[in-house]
Amino acid sequence: MNKLIRINQIRFLFLALFKEIIREPGVLFWGIGFPILMSVGLGLAFTQKTDTVRKVAVIIESHTIQNDELKMETISFLDQFGKIDSKGSENLFPYKLTVNDSVLGKNIFMFGRMAWSDAIINLKRGNINLIIIDKKNRAEYHFDPLNPDAQLCYLKLKKLSTHEDLSAIENESEIKPLTVNGMRYIDFLVPGLIAMGVMMACMWGISYGIIEKRGKKLLRRMVATPMKRSHFLIALIGVRLSMNILESLILFIFTYFVFGISILGSLLALIVLFIAGNISFAGIAVFISARTSNTEIGNGLINAIVMPMMILSGIFFSYHNFPDWSIPILQILPLTMFAGGLRSIFLEGGGIKQIALPTLILITIGGVFFGVGLKFFKWH
Amino acid sequence: MLILIFMNKFVIEVKNVFKSFKDVEAVRGIDLNIPEGQFVAVLGPNGAGKTTLVEMIEGIQKPDRGEILLFGKTWKDNETELRQLIGISLQETRFIDKLTVYETLRLFASFFDLKRDRVCEIIELTGLEEKQKAYTVNLSGGQRQRLALGLALLNEPRILLLDEPTTGLDPTARREVWAILNKLKEKPDASMILTTHYMEEAEQLCDQIIIVDQGRILKSGRLDELLDANNKNLDDLFISLTGRHLNEQTDQD
Numbered sequence: 001m002n003k004l005i006r007i008n009q010i011r012f013l014f015l016a017l018f019k020e021i022i023r024e025p026g027v028l029f030w031g032i033g034f035p036i037l038m039s040v041g042l043g044l045a046f047t048q049k050t051d052t053v054r055k056v057a058v059i060i061e062s063h064t065i066q067n068d069e070l071k072m073e074t075i076s077f078l079d080q081f082g083k084i085d086s087k088g089s090e091n092l093f094p095y096k097l098t099v100n101d102s103v104l105g106k107n108i109f110m111f112g113r114m115a116w117s118d119a120i121i122n123l124k125r126g127n128i129n130l131i132i133i134d135k136k137n138r139a140e141y142h143f144d145p146l147n148p149d150a151q152l153c154y155l156k157l158k159k160l161s162t163h164e165d166l167s168a169i170e171n172e173s174e175i176k177p178l179t180v181n182g183m184r185y186i187d188f189l190v191p192g193l194i195a196m197g198v199m200m201a202c203m204w205g206i207s208y209g210i211i212e213k214r215g216k217k218l219l220r221r222m223v224a225t226p227m228k229r230s231h232f233l234i235a236l237i238g239v240r241l242s243m244n245i246l247e248s249l250i251l252f253i254f255t256y257f258v259f260g261i262s263i264l265g266s267l268l269a270l271i272v273l274f275i276a277g278n279i280s281f282a283g284i285a286v287f288i289s290a291r292t293s294n295t296e297i298g299n300g301l302i303n304a305i306v307m308p309m310m311i312l313s314g315i316f317f318s319y320h321n322f323p324d325w326s327i328p329i330l331q332i333l334p335l336t337m338f339a340g341g342l343r344s345i346f347l348e349g350g351g352i353k354q355i356a357l358p359t360l361i362l363i364t365i366g367g368v369f370f371g372v373g374l375k376f377f378k379w380h
Numbered sequence: 381m382l383i384l385i386f387m388n389k390f391v392i393e394v395k396n397v398f399k400s401f402k403d404v405e406a407v408r409g410i411d412l413n414i415p416e417g418q419f420v421a422v423l424g425p426n427g428a429g430k431t432t433l434v435e436m437i438e439g440i441q442k443p444d445r446g447e448i449l450l451f452g453k454t455w456k457d458n459e460t461e462l463r464q465l466i467g468i469s470l471q472e473t474r475f476i477d478k479l480t481v482y483e484t485l486r487l488f489a490s491f492f493d494l495k496r497d498r499v500c501e502i503i504e505l506t507g508l509e510e511k512q513k514a515y516t517v518n519l520s521g522g523q524r525q526r527l528a529l530g531l532a533l534l535n536e537p538r539i540l541l542l543d544e545p546t547t548g549l550d551p552t553a554r555r556e557v558w559a560i561l562n563k564l565k566e567k568p569d570a571s572m573i574l575t576t577h578y579m580e581e582a583e584q585l586c587d588q589i590i591i592v593d594q595g596r597i598l599k600s601g602r603l604d605e606l607l608d609a610n611n612k613n614l615d616d617l618f619i620s621l622t623g624r625h626l627n628e629q630t631d632q633d
């Protein structure tokens with residue numbers, strides 16, 4: 001009667017909690033559908049070689065226009081570029097300049113003549129990022145110096161205006177595109193998405209699951225039976241781990257076929273690290289759901305943990321963009337370590353040796369939070 | 381030890397128990413001895429301290445002062461053993477929403493190491509045959525109370541503790557619950573405490589009636605001992621004891 005482990009209890013708890021999850025259609029969407037959509041959306045956005053279209057506002061100083069105000073074709077600035085297609089004046093940006101480039105994709109510039117105030121509105125709306133003031137014999141370029149795309153646009157136009165052929169400069173012999181698998185944005189993104197998925201699933205699945213059951217007094221009802229408390233937590237975490245394996249596997253298989261994602265490193269290391277990541281977030285989840293029975297407070301707590309890590313842990317872009325002083329702090333966030341470890345396995349061929357330290361730290365974080373959480377855990 | 385338990389004819393002993401929450405004294409010195417096989421009703425208005433008392437007996441809350449013994453044993457050292465012997469239903473519990481009635485009972489049965497046969501017996505006993513494949517979230521109030529009762533009865537408890545098992549039910553649904561409980565009376569070794577606002581419930585089901593108000597026992601005894609020419613029913617008695625009605629909403633039927 002006092003056995004350490006009662007398999008039957010774990011088995012039925014596992015089944016019940018598993019059914020609870022899979023019978024909630026929203027769970028399947030957010031757990032499986034959403035990460036796939038995200039990988040498709042971001043993956044396509046950053047891997048497809050597309051034509052770049054840049055719109056530019058042209059302002060003609062009043063004294064330079066005399067009697068040909070309405071004849072837009074005579075904007076002297078545009079004459080510099082030679083042949084320009086015009087699409088008719090009802091279009092806000094009627095002048096189109098196309099520069100073919102077989103390596104980097106077409107560059108299309110669209111010019112529209114407008115007043116300064118209209119140009120500013122378009123700038124604020126993000127329609128344009130460059131304003132040119134045509135001063136008869138020279139052009140003045142107005143743009144935000146902190147905006148790299150505006151800078152690029154300026155440089156390209158500047159080159160073009162001196163009648164240099166862009167495609168001649170950016171020729172194929174000089175530019176060697178790095179589109180090898182494993183070096184694309186999608187390769188960087190997928191391990192990050194897997195790590196983020198595990199974090200989200202643990203925090204929402206475990207924390208919210210506990211808080212909601214406490215709020216309904218179901219936790220109190222269950223511990224008023226010979227159910228072992230540890231078995232409830234084991235089952236809850238076990239269900240979450242299984243779901244996470246399933247969800248990550250589906251995401252991986254999908255991106256494997258669609259984007260050719262591959263794992264260069266050791267599979268064993270991947271499994272070890274994956275479990276360590278789950279332990280880490282499961283521990284944190286138990287900790288933050290240790291006491292409250294209010295789902296709204298729970299919501300806030302979960303968001304307070306999840307949101308900063310999503311932004312700071314380099315899931316969507318490298319955290320090295322943050323100020324230098326913050327890097328050491330960001331590097332010890334569990335999500336940073338988990339995502340970083342996964343990337344080293346996926347992209348750099350990492351093995352047990354490379355992930356040993358992050359794995360150890362992740363398990364320690366999980367263990368400490370779990371222990372402290374359990375000490376203060378409110379069952380009633 | 382064995383002899384001690386044998387000699388002890390009370391299955392529940394509550395000795396001078398107190399319990400406060402911040403500024404509320406919920407239970408203020410209650411003594412209670414319940415012999416084996418007795419059905420006891422704890423009758424009292426809202427906030428009388430019924431839930432607090434029952435949950436202390438259930439080992440869910442700890443008394444500030446005083447002692448509670450079940451089969452002569454304290455909760456502190458005998459929790460595992462006592463949990464096997466009692467069956468409870470809380471004043472309000474919700475279940476796992478998307479689990480069926482059968483699955484919910486099966487889950488709780490596994491806590492007691494019981495098999496599916498027992499689950500089927502309970503479904504039959506509580507008349508939930510037609511609802512066994514329904515999600516608990518879709519049950520009516522009466523069906524939910526019967527499920528809660530079924531969960532309490534799974535392990536054939538020696539002590540049954542029911543907190544307001546029929547509150548909020550219409551008269552028909554209430555009688556269905558009474559019928560189930562009346563069947564249990566046939567077992568000589570099962571004892572029960574139930575809390576209620578309804579005097580009929582106490583009269584119909586229970587051997588012993590305890591009237592509580594503001595954390596104290598006002599009066600207790602068998603129905604015929606409590607009533608007399610002046611107090612023709614329990615509500616009259618409650619009025620003569622406190623000057624108030626038992627049930628402010630007076631939803632009597």
Ligand SMILES: Nc1ncnc2c1ncn2[C@@H]1O[C@H](COP(=O)(O)OP(=O)(O)OP(=O)(O)O)[C@@H](O)[C@H]1O
Pocket residue numbers: 401402404405406424425426427428429430431432433471
């Ligand atoms: N956890 C708690 N925190 C603060 N006060 C509480 C708590 N539980 C009960 N009380 C207070 O203790 C008193 C007794 O409450 P209890 O729930 O035992 O009454 P009750 O007789 O069960 O009432 P009801 O018929 O409404 O269920 C009430 O005044 C209640 O507000």
Ligand SMILES: [Mg+2]
Pocket residue numbers: 430431432471543544
């Ligand atoms: Mg109550």
